[in-house]
Amino acid sequence: MAKKKTIRTIPQERTPMREQDAQARAKNFEEVACGYNLDEALRESERCLMCPDQPCVSGCPVSINIPGFIQKINEKNLRGAYDILTDTNLLPSICGRVCPQENQCEGVCTVGDSLEAVAIGRLERFVGDTAIKEGWVNIPYIEPNRFRVGIVGSGPAGMACAADMAKAGCDVTVYEAFHQAGGVLKYGIPDFRLPNEVIDAEINNLKKLGVKFECNTLVGRLFTIEQMIDEMGFHAVFIGVGAGYPTMLNIPGDSSNGVLSANELLTRCNLMRARDFPNFDTPLPIGKRVAVVGAGNTAMDATRVSLRLGAEKVYCVYRRSRTEAPARAEEVHHAEQEGVEFHWLTAPVAVLDDGKGNVRGMRCVRMELGEPDDSGRRRPVPVAGSEFDFETDLIVYAIGTNANPIMGQTSKLKLNKWGYIGADDNLATSVAGVFAGGDIVTGAATVIQAMGAGRKAARSMKAYLGIRDPGLPYISGAGTLFGIDAHERNFARVRIA
Amino acid sequence: MKANAMSNFEIVAREDFSDVTYLLEVRHPLMAKAAKPGQFVIVMLNEHGERIPLTIADFDRNKGTITLVIQAVGKTTKQMQQECKVGTVLYGMVGPMGIPTHITKAKKVVCVGGGLGVAPVFPQARGYKEAGAYVIGVLGFRNKDLVFWEDKFRSVCDELILCTNDGSAGMKGFVTDGIKVALDGHKDIDEVVAIGPPVMMKACADATRAAKIKTMVSVNPIMVDGTGMCGGCRVKVGKEVKFACVDGPDFDGHLVDFDDLMVRLSRYTKVEKEAHERWSESCRMTKQVGAHALDALARGKAGQVELLELPDPFEDAPGG
Numbered sequence: 045m046a047k048k049k050t051i052r053t054i055p056q057e058r059t060p061m062r063e064q065d066a067q068a069r070a071k072n073f074e075e076v077a078c079g080y081n082l083d084e085a086l087r088e089s090e091r092c093l094m095c096p097d098q099p100c101v102s103g104c105p106v107s108i109n110i111p112g113f114i115q116k117i118n119e120k121n122l123r124g125a126y127d128i129l130t131d132t133n134l135l136p137s138i139c140g141r142v143c144p145q146e147n148q149c150e151g152v153c154t155v156g157d158s159l160e161a162v163a164i165g166r167l168e169r170f171v172g173d174t175a176i177k178e179g180w181v182n183i184p185y186i187e188p189n190r191f192r193v194g195i196v197g198s199g200p201a202g203m204a205c206a207a208d209m210a211k212a213g214c215d216v217t218v219y220e221a222f223h224q225a226g227g228v229l230k231y232g233i234p235d236f237r238l239p240n241e242v243i244d245a246e247i248n249n250l251k252k253l254g255v256k257f258e259c260n261t262l263v264g265r266l267f268t269i270e271q272m273i274d275e276m277g278f279h280a281v282f283i284g285v286g287a288g289y290p291t292m293l294n295i296p297g298d299s300s301n302g303v304l305s306a307n308e309l310l311t312r313c314n315l316m317r318a319r320d321f322p323n324f325d326t327p328l329p330i331g332k333r334v335a336v337v338g339a340g341n342t343a344m345d346a347t348r349v350s351l352r353l354g355a356e357k358v359y360c361v362y363r364r365s366r367t368e369a370p371a372r373a374e375e376v377h378h379a380e381q382e383g384v385e386f387h388w389l390t391a392p393v394a395v396l397d398d399g400k401g402n403v404r405g406m407r408c409v410r411m412e413l414g415e416p417d418d419s420g421r422r423r424p425v426p427v428a429g430s431e432f433d434f435e436t437d438l439i440v441y442a443i444g445t446n447a448n449p450i451m452g453q454t455s456k457l458k459l460n461k462w463g464y465i466g467a468d469d470n471l472a473t474s475v476a477g478v479f480a481g482g483d484i485v486t487g488a489a490t491v492i493q494a495m496g497a498g499r500k501a502a503r504s505m506k507a508y509l510g511i512r513d514p515g516l517p518y519i520s521g522a523g524t525l526f527g528i529d530a531h532e533r534n535f536a537r538v539r540i541a
Numbered sequence: 542m543k544a545n546a547m548s549n550f551e552i553v554a555r556e557d558f559s560d561v562t563y564l565l566e567v568r569h570p571l572m573a574k575a576a577k578p579g580q581f582v583i584v585m586l587n588e589h590g591e592r593i594p595l596t597i598a599d600f601d602r603n604k605g606t607i608t609l610v611i612q613a614v615g616k617t618t619k620q621m622q623q624e625c626k627v628g629t630v631l632y633g634m635v636g637p638m639g640i641p642t643h644i645t646k647a648k649k650v651v652c653v654g655g656g657l658g659v660a661p662v663f664p665q666a667r668g669y670k671e672a673g674a675y676v677i678g679v680l681g682f683r684n685k686d687l688v689f690w691e692d693k694f695r696s697v698c699d700e701l702i703l704c705t706n707d708g709s710a711g712m713k714g715f716v717t718d719g720i721k722v723a724l725d726g727h728k729d730i731d732e733v734v735a736i737g738p739p740v741m742m743k744a745c746a747d748a749t750r751a752a753k754i755k756t757m758v759s760v761n762p763i764m765v766d767g768t769g770m771c772g773g774c775r776v777k778v779g780k781e782v783k784f785a786c787v788d789g790p791d792f793d794g795h796l797v798d799f800d801d802l803m804v805r806l807s808r809y810t811k812v813e814k815e816a817h818e819r820w821s822e823s824c825r826m827t828k829q830v831g832a833h834a835l836d837a838l839a840r841g842k843a844g845q846v847e848l849l850e851l852p853d854p855f856e857d858a859p860g861g
Contacts, residue, residue: 221768223585223633231766258546260635262768266547266575288770292782299777299801301808308771316591316765322819325591325617326765327812401804448769449787453640 049093051158058160059088066381070351073235073319076378077141080170082120089117091155091162099152100164105496108132110149110164117167126175129168130182135203135495137176137242140169142233143492144372176245181252189213191509194278196263199227200491201284201482203250204498205505209282210253212502212511218250219261224315228286229491231315232307234345236352237375240314264454273477280477280505283457283465284498287483289446293337297395298441302329302403306336306346306442313349328353331438335359335406337392338442339369344376346440347384358384359436363391363411363424389413389424393431395439405435445488462487470504471497479505547571550631553606558689561613562657564598565625570605572637578664579642579759579791582607583767585633586621593617594764594786596661596736597637607636610660610689616817623824638767639790642757644668647731651723652698653679653745655716655737659690661759662736667697669734675699677723677730681716681737685709716741717748730754735794739803746794756794760785760802763809777801 062078063069069076080088092114100110109128116125129136145151145165153161175181191214195202198220210216224230226243251257263269263285272278290305292298309329312318316326334350336343339362350358360379362369365388369376380386389411396405410430413422447463458466458474464487465480467473473480481497483489547569554566572582581596599608613622625631642665652666659680670676678698682688683706695701702719703711712719716737724730733756735745742758749756762774762785769787776785777798783789 221635222766223635231770256546260550260633261547262635262638265580265637266571266635286770288768289784289787290770290772292772292775294782299775299782299805301805305772308765308773311765311771317589321812322816324589325816327591327809327816329808401801402808450769453787 049090051093051155054091054093054155055087056159058091058163059084059166061163061166063378066378066383069236070348070382073352075239076236077166079173080166085117085167085170086120088163088167089114091159092118093154095154097154099154100149100162103149103152105148105492106132106499108149108168113171114162114164114167117171122171122174123180125171126180127182129171135172135200135246136168137172138200138229138238138246139492139495140165140167140172141238141242142372142490144490146373148492173242176242181249183252184211186211186254187213188215189511191215191279191511192217192277193505194219194272194276194281195284196269196281197227197284197286197482197484198225198247198257198259199284199286199482199494200229201286201494201498201501202227202282203246204495205282205284205481205502206250206255206498207253208499208502209505210250210255212506214509214511216254217256217258219263220257220259221262222315223259225257225259227284228288231311232342232345233491234310234314234349236348237345262450264450269451269455269457269475269478273475278477280479280509282498282501282505283451283473283478283480283484284482284494285448285451285484287445287447287464287488289448290441291444291446292441293392293443295392295394297397297403298439300395300397300403301401302331302437303395303439303441304329306338306342306440307445309346309440310342310349313353319349319353329438331355331436333357333359333436334438334440335361335392335434335436336440336442337361338444339364339366339371339376339386340442340444341371341375343440343442344371344379346442347379348375348382350438350440351382351384355438359387359434360384361387361390361392361406361408363389364421365389365413368421391424391426392439396433403437403439405433406439407431407433445483447484447487451484470507471501472504472508477508479508548634550634552625552627552629552631555625555627558610559687562610562687562689563613563622564608564610564660565621566606566608567631567634568606569634572607572634573600573602573605576600576607576637577641578644578668579661580637580639581661581767581790582609582634582636582638583764584609584621584631586617586624587632590632591617592765592767594638594761594767596759596761596790598660598663600664607634610657612657615813616820619817620820635767638786640788642668642734642791644672645732646672647674649675649677649727649730649732651677651679651720651730651733653681653716653720653733653735653737654694655681655735655741655745656683656687658735658737658741659694662734663690663694663697665734665736666694670697670699677727678702679716679719679723680704680711681706681719681741682710683707715744717744720745720748724749724752724754732757733794734758739799739806742794742797743799746797746799750795757791758794758797759790760792760797761790762802762805775805 113125113128149164150161193209193214195218290307317324318326318328334355336346394407398404410427411424414425417423467480467485471479471481479501481501482494556564583592595609598610613619650669654662676698678694678701681704704719736759764774765771767786774785779796
């Protein structure tokens with residue numbers, strides 16, 4: 045009988061993640077974090093206390109059975125770990141890389157009370173990547189039903205909803221406006237954080253489930269949401285089009301050449317492969333001294349992409365302090381290592397141009413933190429007389445986004461006062477049979493939240509269509525008989541010997 | 542994944558109006574059904590291509606096709622001119638994008654097309670004609686060799702004023718001279734629609750400003766996604782900043798800041814020029830060496846083909 049684990053007997057230090065050297069990686073688009081190997085994963089899985097409270101499960105927006113999959117790793121049953129992960133989350137290689145675990149599972153981990161939390165995200169990524177390498181895919185036996193479901197947007201919300209509806213037996217079609225599927229995962233998150241191969245592998249898994257992807261399709265304009273229900277034979281529709289309309293600062297000079305939104309920079313670089321210009325035709329604005337305004341994940345991506353595109357100096361300008369920065373901690377850390385210069389408590393007031401309409405610099409003012417605002421964060425106020433100029437030739441705005449207007453322009457969907465789609469607690473919209481989730485409902489948020497919304501909408505859609513839900517949430521600790529879980533109804537997934 | 546179930550983006554007809562202007566008709570029944578005047582598409586020629594906006598010049602709901610009229614000015618449009626024949630398939634075409642033209646209850650409308658602008662203004666002229674308006678068409682070309690769609694326009698206009706810079710066809714003058722003729726002849730013009738290069742649209746807006754006639758223009762900024770997601774196509778309209786792809790492309794010509802539009806349109810000129818030179822160079826080499834040999838070079842099978850020692854055109858590119 046194994047000795048009971050205590051906080052003192054487990055490996056005290058979190059297993060480090062091998063990373064590309066900071067100076068070298070700032071010049072290439074390969075992944076920064078190399079991922080665990082089996083030994084590192086085994087050591088880290090040792091550190092989970094298998095505590096009875098399991099705060100990690102409730103800390104996860106989709107309630108993954110975290111202790112369950114970690115236990116399987118410990119038993120060297122990686123396929124078993126993958127099965128558990130994909131029960132709740134079809135995209136472990138993606139979430140393991142981009143979830144802000146420090147605010148979710150790892151933030152509430154019991155081990156984290158005294159030591160560094162168990163590296164749950166890294167373990168999830170390890171299992172997901174192993175599955176891709178081995179070509180594992182869990183295709184349950186699916187009894188097809190007569191329902192056709194349309195998904196608008198092939199980003200994380202749409203992908204998660206598509207997976208659930210396909211597993212429930214529906215005929216699912218995902219529509220995507222771009223020429224490639226993946227949504228923000230493809231155009232927004234750079235390869236060095238989330239390689240396109242990983243996204244495509246997950247999309248292929250969805251295709252194996254029977255999901256159809258139609259790219260080059262702009263729903264709303266090519267056909268409307270109402271037409272999908274009334275004419276095209278869809279019984280239910282999920283809208284996950286995101287909130288990509290970028291906010292501009294609207295300071296003097298921001299229509300100069302050399303000012304662009306982070307979305308434009310990232311789309312050119314990631315999706316259109318402008319970094320490989322001229323092998324790819326889309327050009328990129330090249331800056332030697334780049335200033336990125338904002339400190340969310342998008343801003344971090346924009347700074348680090350700029351370094352890799354050859355900028356000599358990259359500044360990050362943010363009007364609040366480092367503690368208020370919304371970016372994932374690891375991204376800020378990596379950006380610093382790579383040489384991004386942070387200017388906290390600094391706000392731009394004007395873009396300076398060279399008289400011919402091109403950017404030559406930015407005028408900023410120093411800020412200090414005053415009273416908290418509605419979000420609870422202390423409001424920054426300018427320090428009088430602290431204005432200063434600095435030289436830049438490229439300015440990137442990463443200060444947030446608004447709702448994409450096309451759905452509102454082309455359908456009778458009720459919007460809220462900021463233009464996002466109105467959806468109730470079940471993610472149902474004002475049009476019968478139409479559900480919505482992700483950024484287009486909540487405003488800009490994270491990939492895992494979008495996936496959670498996609499899954500939640502799927503539950504509502506199944507209820508709406510009257511489909512009995514065969515997939516119950518995996519309850520850890522439930523009795524098993526000969527290794528067959530009592531709740532398991534999908535016998536195709538049961539391993540025989 | 543390039544084709545989808547609804548269309549494989551096949552070109553079913555091609556016409557060359559001159560050595561710079563050509564027409565492509567693409568089969569896309571669903572888009573032909575949905576397209577309305579004023580809208581555009583974004584096209585990718587191949588997997589390595591860039592996304593370029595092209596106005597829908599015509600749509601045939603019975604045939605199920607979309608017509609694009611293109612001017613070969615840069616690398617992509619010149620490459621399309623060379624490669625797109627009947628039977629060629631585009632890598633991607635998405636649309637119809639943009640807010641459709643608001644065909645108002647105007648009783649008398651002047652539709653002005655400058656050069657290539659003649660094509661995108663055609664559906665609007667037809668739209669107004671079908672709505673019962675009296676349509677005066679004003680078309681401007683540099684010379685008679687560049688004239689196209691004159692008869693097509695006559696069929697939807699009550700009056701047609703053709704202008705050429707050198708007077709080789711129609712009246713001598715610019716479209717603004719044509720507008721003046723229309724304004725002189727009719728005192729009850731409700732609206733002017735003007736499409737063409739920004740400098741032309743600016744001139745048309747200036748020509749009608751004093752007479753306070755509503756003038757709608759269709760702006761043509763650089764675009765990437767076309768769905769309102771990147772802000773690359775932002776245009777100053779009055780005191781506001783609008784995105785041409787989802788808030789336009791039609792705007793009130795008296796409010797559009799054309800100078801700003803023209804400056805922003807030039808932000809990739811240097812890079813575009815280099816790309817075009819590089820591509821022309823590779824075309825020239827193709828003609829010299831033979832496409833087959835060049836292809837073999839690119840695929841690394843140099844040993845199997847008798848060749849001279851030639852540099853790989855994609856390697857030594859200036860500025861690349």
